[in-house]
Amino acid sequence: MGSRLRSAVIARSGVALGAAGLVVFGLTVPAATAADNVLRADQAVTRACYSSLLPRNARGADQREITSTVDGLIQARLAPQSGAEGDWDLAVFDKATGGVVAGSSAFRSRELAESFVKKGQQLVVQACRYAGSARTVTLGVDFLALTKQGTPTGTAAPAAERAEMVRVETPERKDKQHLLGLGLDVTEKADATGVDVVLANDADRKTLRDSGLKFNTVDPDLSRTSRDNAAKDVAYAQKTPASALPSGRTTYRHLYEYEYELKELARKNPNLVRAFTAAEPTIEGRDVVGIEIATDVNNLADGKAIDFVMGVHHAREWPAGEHAIEWAYELVNGYRADPSIRSLVGKTRNIIVPIVNPDGFSISREAEPKGDFSRFDYEMKRKTCEPADSPPQFRTGVCMANPGGAQRGTDPNRNYAGFWGGNGAGLNWNSETFRGSQPFSEPETRNIRDIVSKRQVTNLITLHTFSGLVLRPPGVADVRPPLDEPTFKALGDKLASRNGYTSEPSWGLYDTTGTTEDWSYWATGGYGFTFEIGTVAFHPPYQDGVVAEYTGVAPALGAGKGGNRQAFLDMLANTADPAAHSTLIGSAPRGYQLKLHKTFQTPTSPVLQPDGTTKPPIYVTDTLDSTFAPTGGRFAWSVNPSTRPYVAGRYGRDPQGPHQAGVDLVNPPGVPAENTSYPSNPVAESMPFTVKGLPEVDNGRVDVSVQWASSNDDWDLFIFNSAGQLVGQSASGGTNSERATLFDPPPGNYTAVMVDFDQADPAHPDDWAGRVDFASPLPTTYGPKEAYTLTCSDRIGRTVGMTDVFVDRGQTIDVGEVCSTRGNKQPHRLVN
Template identity: 50%
Template sequence: MRLRPVTRTPLGLSLAAAAALGIAATQVAPATGAPPGDPGALRSGDQGGTVSLVHVNAPTPALRTKVDRLGLDTTEHADSSGVSVVLHGAADAKVLRDAGFTWRTTIPDLGARMRANAAKDRAYAAANAESPLPSGRTSYRHLSDYDAEMTLLAQRFPNLVKPLTLKNKSVEGREVRGIEITTNATRVDDGKPVFLVMGAHHAREWPSSEHSMEFAYDLLENFRTSDRARAILQNVRVIVVPVVNVDGFEISREAAPKGDFSQFDYEMKRKNCTVSVNTPPAYQGGTCVNNPAGRLRGTDLNRNYPGFWGGGGASPTWSSDTYRGDGPGSEPESDNIRALISGRQVTNLITNHTFSNLVLRPPSIAATGLSPDEPTYRALGEAMTNANGYSNWASYQLYDTSGSVEDWSYWNTGGFGFTFEIGPDEFHPPFQTGVVAEYLGLSPAQGAGYGGNREAYYLMAEATIDKSKHSTIAGTTQKGRTLSVSKTFISATSPVIGTDGTVGPPRYYQDTLTSRLVPDKTGRFSWAVNPSTRPLVVGRYGRDPVGPAEPAKPVANPAGVPAVGQSETSSFSITGAPTYDNGKATLNFSWPGGTAVDWDFYVYDSRGRLAAQAATAANPEAATLIDPVPGTYTVVAVNYDGGTTTTDWTGAVSFSSPTPGTYSGLKESWTLTCSAANGKVLKSQMVTVDRGQTANVGDPCTKSRKR
C-alpha cells in the first residue's frame, strides 16, 4: 500500500511527562558487599519479588561501568544520570544495595506491563485489517515472515531487489538473509554508494527489525510515484538486513511468554547462541532454547566487533547480557556484518536497537576523542533527530561501550554509522506505538508531526548520495575491464579488561577492505568509495575557537517552591558564533540540606527534546551539554524529596572553549587494480582521496609510455 503523507505540526514540550521522570521510590543502602561469583550471577525465576525496571543513579561513566560489572541485567538505556537495570527480585536488589547504589523504579511490574502490551497487540490486530505502515502490517513479524517477505519482494520487484545471503550461517545453522535494493539491482559492482540498514543485533529488540523492513517496503512501494524514493534508488544501493541475530530472535519471538524476566524467560533473550569457552561445565549442556543457563548463555553481538573490543561497557563474564565474546570478532553473525562492510563501499549505515529515543554516533569510548568528521557527523545526526525527536549524542556521552558495529566500521573504513535506540522505555512495546507511531512519526512518538524514523531514514539515504560525505574515483576505460580497490591493515583492540578487573594489553586484528567495479558499456565510471585514509589514522577532532567562551550566568529559580513530587520550570539561553564559541556548557545546581534533600533537573532544547539531566542523589547536581546548539533551553526542576523554602535550589551555567584538534598528517592510499576479462592484472596504482574529493585517474588500465 502507499504511505500516507505526514502533516508537519509543532512538537510541544510535555512538562508533566518530564516531571514524572523524577517521581518514584528511592532505595538507599551503605556500600558493603561484593559482586556475585560467576554461577551466582544466574537468576532464578523467583527471588522473592516482582521483576521491575529501575534507573540506577550512576552519574559518571566509571559508575555506570561498575553497575554493568555487577552481573545484573543491564539495559541499553542510559543517560548522564545513570543506567536502567532489570531487577529480577530481592537478590538483584541486594546486589545493588551492597554495592552502594541507589535507584528509582520506572516500571514497577514488568510482567504486568508485558501482559498488557500483548493484550494491546491482540486488540490492535483484531481492529485493523491494515496499518498505515508501507507493508500494512498490524503485528510483529516472526523470522519466517521476514524470510518469506524478502523472497516475495524480490519476486515482485525483480529489477529493484536482489536477494542477499551473508557468508556465515548462524551458530545453530540458520542463514542470515537480507535484500539489496536499487535500480538494476543484480549489477552489484555498479559503483554506487551503499546505505546499510540493520536490525536485531539484540534478539529481544523486535522493533529494530520492523523499522528496517518497513523502510525496504517504503522505497519499493513508492518507487514509481515518489521522486524522492526514485532518486534514492537510482543513486544508492540500499542493503537491508532486518535480523542479524537470527538464532536469538527466533528464540525470543517464539518463546512462551513468562513475563518474569528470569534467566528462563527466553522472550527476553538478548545474545546469540554461542557457548563460551568460559562457560562452567554445569551450564554447557542442552540446546540454546533449553539449557541450564537459560537465555544468559551466548555473546552480545554488538560488543563483539573488533574495533576497541575488550574495553569498558562490555562484560568479560560469560553470563552477562553484555558478554563481549571469547575474542574480537569471534561470532559468525558479527563476522557476517564485518565481511559485508569490508567487501562493499558502505558509506552510511544505521543499526537499529531499542530503547532510549537516541541517535548515537562514534566515538563510543570517551578516550578515543571526537572523530575528525565530528562537524559533519553531528550535523547529520541533528537532521535525523529533527525528524524523529530523539536526542543527538556521541555514544560516550552515555557511557563507554566497546565492540559496537559503527565504532569498528567508522574508525576502520570511514563510513558514517549511527545507532538508533527506538522508543522511550521498552524492548518491544505495543506494535501500534513502538512500530507504527515511531516509524511514521505519529502520536505518541517524539517525532509526531515531523516524519519519525521514516523521515530520518530518508535523510540518511539522501546523505548517502551526497558526494561531499564520501570520496569518488573517476575515469574512463575499455569495455570488459574490472577495477578493484583494496587495502589491508592491522589495528589494536582496547586494553583488555579481565574478569578480575585487571587491564591487560590490547589484542591485534587484521582487516582487508576490498571492493570491485565493472564500468558500464561506455567505459566511464564515477565510483563512490570511502576515504583512503582511515579516521583511526587521520587524528582527532577539535577546532580553534572563533570567539570567546560565553560568560557564566545564573539559572533563575522561579518564585515559590513546588510540593514534593511536583516541578517548576526555568529557562536560559546560549549564544553562538561569532559572538561566542562554546565547546561545553556545564549546569550546576545546589541547595542547603545536603543529601537529605533531593532536587532533580531535566534540560530540554527548543524542540522539547531532553538535552541533559542531573537526576541523581548527589548535591550538587551537574549536567553537561557538549558543543551546545545556540538557543533557548528549558530547565524542569523536580522537588524529589525535601525541597522547602529553606532548602530551595540555586543554579548557574558556565561555559568553556572547544579543545583544539590533533591530526597525524599521515595519508593512506587505496590500491587500485585493473584486470582484463581473463583475470590478468593490467595495472595497479596507489590512489589517495579524502572525503568530499574526487580522484580522476584517467584510464586506470593503460600503462603510460616511457619516454
C-alpha cells in the first residue's frame, strides 16, 4: 500500500485482578467475584469453553465478572502457575446475552482471547480446565480504547475512501517488477499478461496512474463486496444444517474453534492423531498448533514418508485454513470408512498446521467486515505482528490497535531463506510483501523451518488465496528449473487436473523470493507446492471458497474433477510412492536410534536495498537432523535425496543445432492511427516472421524487441501464432521500447502486431524499429553429490556406528548393519 501513515497515541487502560479488587490505573473498584487473579478448578472437564456461559460453580471452570472501561479491545490472558502446565482454555462472554466475545483454546495454558467491546459492557471471563493436572492458572485482563473506525483513541479517524480491485497489464517481467516496486497491495491472482491489484484509496490510484502501467477495474467497491460476502455467509449457515465438507462445517472458523477441533480430533483418536505445539510462540504470545495423523501416531521416528499441509501464512486468506483442517477430518473419517484412504494413511505420516500466522488471522477474523483496505482495515491484514521493523513512532500498541494499523508486520511468505532479498518482496516495513529484517526473522517461519528440518518431509503444500494456481519452484525465472522439473511438473499438472487450477512455476505468477517451498524444496529436496485457492477474493463466500473448492462442485474450477480433496489425495499417494523420494534399508537392533544429519550454508539473493543499491548475499546455515527408531532386524526408512536440489544442478536440454539468425522486422510505410482499444479496434501494423525448427535450427528462446525515440510516445507489441492465438505481448507504457519473449517456441509462422497507443505529437509521429533475435537452449547442468551422515546410537546414547550415505530420488540404498563396526566398513548397495 502507499504512504498513508500518521502518528497516533494509544490510550491504554491496564486492568489487573488483585487482592484489592479490580484496579484501573490506580482506581480501585470492588471485584464482582473472587478477589484474586488465580483461577481454580479441581477437575478437568472436556468441553468447548467458548460454546456457552456456564453456571456459577460449574465443574472444571472458574469465572470473573468485569465491566469494560472503553470502546475498544479486551485482551484476556491465561498463564500457567509454577511449573504445572496442563491445558486450560479461555473465553469472554457478554453477560447480558451470553454471546461469546472472544476465546482461546490452544493446547497448553497460555491463552490470549482478544476482541472488540463497548464501554460499560458487562463481561464474564471464563476459564475452563480441559485436561492435565494443573488446578490453577493466572488471569490478566487489559482494555485498549479505540474509535469506531478502528483507529486508536486520540487519532482522527480518516475519511472513508473507496477501495477497488483492478487488473494491471504486465506483459513483460519488467512490467511486473515495476508494479511490485510501487508499494501497492498486489494479489496472487496473476498470469503472463496481468496482475490483480487492490487500490485502497485515491493515493493508490494516483500512484498507479503515474506509473504509466495500464489497468482496468475488476471490482469497483471492495467494501460493498466484503459486506455482501459476510451476509451471504450468514444466509448460507442459516439454511444449511451441514455442508458436504468432511466436518459438515458451514461457516468460517474462529481461531479458538480451530484450536479446539484439532485437540478434539486428537482426544477422540489417540492412536491415530497427535496434537502438538510448535517450537516458538508468536510475537503476541499465541501458540502455533497442529496435528499429526498416522497409525501408531506417537512413534514419530517410524520412518514413514511425511506429507505436510499448512494454511494461513497470510492472515486474510481464510479458506487456506479451512481446507487444511478439512483435510484432517478427511483423513480421520476416511481411515475409518474408506479402504483407499486407510491404506494411504497406513503408509505415510501427515502433519497439518491450519494457521501458521495465528496473530494475524485472529485479528483479521475478529475485525468488522469493512473490506476497504485502509490502514485500519484489520479484516484485510495480511502480515504478522512484528513491530520492530517499523519506524519508532509506529512500534507502540498491540497488533490489533497500533498507529501503523494493519500495515505493521512482516509477510511470512517472503521471510524464508530461499533466495531471500531479491526481487518479488517488499523492502519497506509497510509493504504488504515486506520480507522482514533478515531470513527467518519471524517465529512463524522459524516454526515451519523447525518442523521441516527435523522431519523427512517429502511432500509439502502451503495453501493461499486466490488465483486458481498450483505453483512449484522456482520463484524467480533466472534461477532456472531444478533437475526434478519433469517429474515436478508432472505432479503439479496432476494436482491441477483435480482442482482445475493452472500448473506453472511460481515465477509465472510474478517473481517471488523468500517463499515457503523455495526454501523447503531447495534445502531438503521434498516436493513443495503453493495452492492459490479460488479466483475471486481473499475470503469469498464460504459456500464457494471452501465447500465448492474443497469438494469440487460448481462454481469451483475443479467442478466434476474432484476439487482440492482429490488433489490432496493425489499428493498423499505421491508421498506413499517410493519412486518419489528415497529409501534407506538395513539392519539395526531394537532400542537403538539412527540419525541422519547434514549441515550446510546457502546464499540468499544479492540483497536489494530501499535506495536501489544491492548488498552481497547472506549465507544462511541450515541443519537437517532426523531420527529413526528400529524395531529390530531389517528396517526401511523413507527419506529425501541426500543431495539438495540447490547444488544438484539445473534442468535444460542440449542444443540439437544452431539457433536461428536474427532478422529485422520490416516496418510498413506510414504510421497507423492512434488506438487505445486494441484488439476490439483492429487498427495496427502487422509484420510476419518465421520461427524455424529441427533439423535446421534449435531455438530455446525468441526475443521480439522494438524501439522508438521518446518515452512520451507509446507503442504496444503483440505476438500471435499461425492459429491467431496470442502467445506474447509487451504493452508497458512510459518507455521507448517493448520486448516479448517466447521460450521453446514451436516452429511456424508468427505475426508481430504493433499498435500505436499514443503519440505526444501526432503531427510528427515517432515511428518504431524492431528485430527478432533467437538463442539456443541452455543445457542441463550437474553439481556435486552430497551425503548424509548416518549414525547409530545404542540404548544409552553411545555412538556405535557412523557412515556417509549417498542416495538419489527413487533409489533404495542398503546401508547394511549400520550399528556394527563390520557394517560400517561394508560398501552400501544400490537396490534399485
